[in-house]
Amino acid sequence: DIQLTQSPSFLSASVGDRVTITCRASQDISNYLAWYQQKPGKAPKLLIYAASTLQSGVPSRFSGSGSGTEFTLTVTSLQPEDFATYYCQQLDRYPSLTFGGGTKVEIK
Amino acid sequence: EVQLVESGGGSVQPGGSLRLSCAASGFTFSNYNMNWVRQTPGKGLEWVSYITGSTNIIFYADSVKGRFTISRDNAENSLFLQMSSLGDEDTAVYYCVRAVGGTGRAFDVWGQGTLVTVSS
Numbered sequence: 001d002i003q004l005t006q007s008p009s010f011l012s013a014s015v016g017d018r019v020t021i022t023c024r025a026s027q028d029i030s031n032y033l034a035w036y037q038q039k040p041g042k043a044p045k046l047l048i049y050a051a052s053t054l055q056s057g058v059p060s061r062f063s064g065s066g067s068g069t070e071f072t073l074t075v076t077s078l079q080p081e082d083f084a085t086y087y088c089q090q091l092d093r094y095p096s097l098t099f100g101g102g103t104k105v106e107i108k
Numbered sequence: 109e110v111q112l113v114e115s116g117g118g119s120v121q122p123g124g125s126l127r128l129s130c131a132a133s134g135f136t137f138s139n140y141n142m143n144w145v146r147q148t149p150g151k152g153l154e155w156v157s158y159i160t161g162s163t164n165i166i167f168y169a170d171s172v173k174g175r176f177t178i179s180r181d182n183a184e185n186s187l188f189l190q191m192s193s194l195g196d197e198d199t200a201v202y203y204c205v206r207a208v209g210g211t212g213r214a215f216d217v218w219g220q221g222t223l224v225t226v227s228s
Contacts, residue, residue, distance in 0.1 A: 043203055043219065044153070044215075046214055046215060049208075050211060050213075087152070091214065094158050094167045095155075097155040097158075099152060099155070101152055102152055
């Protein structure tokens, strides 16, 4: 199975900060990586797919990059509504679909 | 509005069975592959099962293979997950999730989730 390692697992930041989250895959997954945001008590929400394509309706302060085994999610200017947990997911092939362990972004 | 609404969760004893349902609306259900994903506080998000729009391809995670059965009724715009031989490790919130494929593959629409608790 392909393993995804997210770092950091916890991040404390202030409104307006630039935040970067890393996701490393245990093997090459091309650009078949998605990023999701989850708020407490809610379902995950798709932010980015194909490693760098912004989902419709998602603010442009979110961006993704990377290919192969290393990927990043960046929020250029953190807003109050961005405090949440972020997950990466690899979709290289079924049935081995996996999610990263999550990064919780909290207010400093 | 594109929507997925799960139902059927609840409390069940170890070894018991439960059937989850997911009602889809706002899109042509038969055109989309669908998944079940579960989430526990300890293990995070775990993909459970996948079914193509035409039902001819099905996959399961190793952790549920042989115990869970995914199915769909395109005429009723519904997705199902029959769960049997349930154990403590199956306690989770279960999400019904729409998949988009090809080069832009992702899980683009999620239901609100239904809680399954396995406990004696």
